[in-house]
Amino acid sequence: MSLTALGVQGRLYDVLSGADEAHDEIALHRGRVLVMNRMMIDKDGRRLGSVTTLRDRTELAQLERELGSFRSSTELLRAQAHEFANQLHIGLALTQLVCRRRGGEVAVTNTADGAMFTARMSVGRLAMEVSR
Incomplete structure (x- = not known):
């Protein structure tokens, strides 16, 4: 042929x-x-x-495209984790201010993903705990 x-x-x-x-x-x-x-x-x-x-090399080319897609997803998740960490730091800073002014314990929950942090104030020391 x-x-x-x-x-x-x-x-x-x-x-x-x-x-x-x-x-x-x-x-x-x-x-x-x-x-x-x-x-x-x-x-x-x-x-x-x-x-x-x-x-x-068709299957290899397909795997390379999938790998690129996974890398994009990983970058997106990394960026979201960074944004969440920024929000958490802001929340912790505000909690620290409240604890310094009032003393005692304050618990704050981020309702977007259920993460919770607790700040305890005792004689000028601030202890923070984060849980998911």
């Missing part, structure tokens, strides 16, 4: 038909990601033929 009958075109056709050499070139064919290599074999100035390899 010919390459044309198989629907092979473009750079993939050039490499498979022997018109060109290739070194780790990427080609797309029928939704597959192929990595092509073609090396000509010569002996005593005579062309004997060529060696062509095609590696299907």
